[in-house]
Amino acid sequence: MAANAPSTPTGLAIARGGRIFVMMPRFTGSEPVTLGEVLPDGSVKPYPDARANKPDPKDPQATLFHVPNGVFDRNDAFWILDSGLTEGKSKPVPGAAKLLEIDITQDKIRRVIPLDAGVVAESSLNDLRVDVRDGRALAYITDQGQGGQGAILAVDLASGRVSRRLADHPSTATQEGLVKFVELRPVMEQKGDAPAKNPTGGANGIAISPDGRRLYYAPLMSRRLYAVETAALLDPNVSDAALAATVQDLGEKGMTGGLTTDSQDRVYLSLQEHNAVGRRLPDGTVEVLAADPRLIWADTFWITPDRWLYISSAQVNRRPEFNRGQDLQQPPYAILRMRIDADPVL
16 A cells, blocks of 8 residues: 545556655545645645635636646656546536646646647546657547547647547447446446446547557557557648558457556556456566455556556446445545566656
8 A cells, every 4th residue: 555545546646756646536526636645644635736726717727627637757747637527517617628737846837738629529538648758748638538439639748739639439439338347346327216327438548658659548448458650640631541540459458447558568457347457468468467455446557767556546436326326435545556577658
């Protein structure tokens, strides 16, 4: 056990000096903190401060609404994804969907890149990767979509230009007819006396190959792993059809949430149906690294330079919408870690 979070931790990032940050989306609207720092005594404080954690539709660029994820880049800049959503809404608050750069030495927001309505009209932004190696200045964002039809956003950090790619492509969409089992129970949307139905969930987990040439990704409701060439994804002159031709179906990988990669181009998988962590090798083999009953809907990974793999346990399957209105979550939410034999990519 490395730390705990007070509400559902779908995001996790660890600074080079060891500071731990958690991202906790406002699923109910009542969560007081959506971005927090875990202090040495185990408590979580609003980050960068309490004011920023109070969503204000009148000041949407400076306040945080619904933060699912955040990452550090190679230069130690802290990038935060804010979907801009509020509870029960399928569209972001105008001006609230954004990518923020935070300077953790000053604990201040340095820059805001808006994600405008033309890019995120009916969206559920989920995961983020930032690549600033070798002169790059790029960000990739997954969008689950509100009806399971997802997409990938490509962001040029230098210009702030954002493009929406692979929208409605099968690789970013819900795999129809799929039932997900977590803690030996099917994860189904259950409201009152209405018949239970499968949830939807498009592009979710995302990771970058060590050379930066491939982007790995997977829909939340899918057992398959995909990859796409980043050069084609980033080039606005590449047509949708030409981009789709670079997509690779890498085969079965189980039901997962978050992904990450290591320096040996192995993809780490949150094997949610098995309360486990897996790893896909370059030859396609999937190995189980650890299984633990505390890994309840394992979600986000983070690899540190000293070769610790951190994993958040989000308990999403215990949320009320999957249990006929009953909240079966049991806080605090665990953040676990284990030793691995490789370095981080980013």
